[in-house]
Amino acid sequence: MADVLSQSEIDALLSALSTGEMSADELKKEDNKPKVRTYDFKRALRFSKDQIRSLTRIHENYARLLTSYFSAQLRTYVQISVASVDQLPYEEFIRSIPSATILNIIEAPPLEGHLIVEVNPNVAYAMLDRLLGGAGVSMNKIENLTEIETQLMRNLFEGTLSSLREAWVSVQADIAPNLMELETNPQFLQLVSPNETVIVISLSAIIGQSSGMINLCLPHVVLEPVISKLSMHYWMSEKKNDTTESEFQALKRNVENSKLDVRVQLGQSQITVQELLDLNVGDVIQLKQPTDQLVLVNIEGFPKFLAQPGKKEKHLAVQIVKPIKEEDDLNE
Template identity: 60%
Template structure:
C-alpha cells in the first residue's frame, strides 16, 4: 500500500523541487532501484535475537553451576563463563571442533532428540589427571581413553547434567541423562547436516589449563519450548506465581513442626523452697481446676481447652480458638 502524504508534506516537497534542493530524476531513480537483501538458504536463521538472549541467560547460570560443581570435584581453581552463543548448521559445528575430542551425547526428556556437550581434550585430560591424583597436567600426546578413564570421565559429565536441569528449571523441567560418550565427531550424527543448532561456547580454565566446552542444542530438539524462550514469556511467568511451586510450599509449611505448650497454671516460690522440694510435695497454682487452660503455639496463646486423659495418656481437649484481637487484648 502506497504511503499517503499530508497536505503540509506535499507543499514541502513541491517547495524543495522548485528551489532545486531535490532532483526529480534522482527520486525516480531511487524508486526504480530494487532493494534486495542477500539471504543464504543453507544457513537460515531459526533462533531470534530474543531467543539467543534467553539462551545466554540460561547458560550463564549453567556456567556458574558448573564452576561450583567442577571446583568441588577437582579440588582446584576452576573458572567457567559463556564466551559466545551462535547459531550455525550442524555440519559447520562438526568441522569447527577437533578431530579427536570428548563428545558427551545426552537426551533431556520431555524434549525429543539428542544434544551434545563437546569438551576440548586439554580440558578433559586436565580433569582426568586431577581425578586420578595428578596436578591437572595435560599429556603431550593424547589418544583413546582406557576403560577406567572412560568410566571416570562418564561419571563426572553424567553428574554435570544435573546442573543442566537446574539451569533450565525456570523455563521447563528437564530430566537429562548421558546416552553415550564418543571421541570422533565423524561417528556422531545427531541431526541432518543442514539443521540449525545453537552452540553455546564456555571458556574454561582449570588451574593453568585453558580450553573450551561447547554445548550443541539442535533447533529441532528445542522447537517445542521455543515460545518459552521469549522475553515476554519470562516477564509474564515472573509476574504469575507458579501454582505447582506454591502448592509444594504450602505442603511443606503444613508439615513444619511447632512446639505446643499447655499451661496448667503458674506459681511463685523462693529459691530455698525450690531446693527443698521432695517427692510428694504439692505446689499450689494460681489457676482453678474449673478454669480453661491456655494452649500456646510457640509463645502465643492460640487455643483454650480442658485437661483430661485419652486411652490412659494425659491429653487436652480444645474448646475454643483465641481470636487475634483477643490475643492482643491480653
C-alpha cells in the same frame, strides 16, 4: 540497526564538512543509495534475537547450577559462566572443536533428536585428575582414556543432567535428559545434516588452576517443539497465568510435608543471679502460671494456640483449645 559512530569518526565527519571536503548533499545522496547486505544461505539465522536472549537466560542458570555441582563433586574452586551464544551450521561447530575431546551425547525426551555437550580436554582432564585424587592438573590424554577413567567421566557428567533439566523448567519445558554415549572423536559424530542450524552455548569453565570451554550444541530440529516458548512474549504471558492445578497440588504437598518447630510454654519465672548460682539438683522453681490456666503453644517462635496440658497414654501432651488471634491479649 545502523552502525554507531565513534567520537573520532564524528569529529572526522564534522571536520570534512567544515573544510568542504564533503558536502551535505553528498551525504544525502549516500543515504538514498540502496544498501546491500551479504547473506550466507549456508548459515541461515533461524533463531530470533529474542529467542537467543531466552536461551542465554536459561543457560546462565544452568551455569550457576553446574558451578555448585562441580564444586561439590571435585572439592576445588570451580567457576562456570556463559561466554557466548551463537547460531551456526552443524558442520562449522564440528570443525571448531578439538580432534580429541569429550563429547556427551544426550537425549532429552519429549524432545526428538540429541544434544551434544563438548568438554574441552583442558577442563575434562583437570576434572579427571581431581576425581583420581590429584591437584586438578590439566594434561591432554583424552584419546587414551582407560575404561575406568571413561566410567568416572561418565558418572560425573550423568550427575549434570538434573541441572540441565532444572534450568529448562523456567520455560515450562519438562525434559528428561539421559546420557546416551560418551565419545572422544567428533569425526564419528553425525547427528544432523552438515547445514543444519544449531545453537552453540559456550560456557567458560575454571577448574582449580585449569581453564577451558564447555560447549552445548542444540540443533534447531531438537528445539523446534519448544521454540515458541523461548520468546519473551510467551515467557511473560506464562508468568501472568495462574498456577496450574498440578503445580498447585505439588506446592501444597511440599508445604504439608514441611517440618515446623513446636514449643509449649508452661510458664515463666524470674530469679536473681545469686539464686541461679545457688540452684542444686532437686530444687524447685515456682512458675507464675496458675495450674488451671491455658498454656501457650509457639510455632516457629510465634504464639499460635492456647492449650491444656495433660497426658496421652504415658506421654506428656497438650490439647489445643483455641487459636490465638492478632487482637487477643496474651497478658490477660
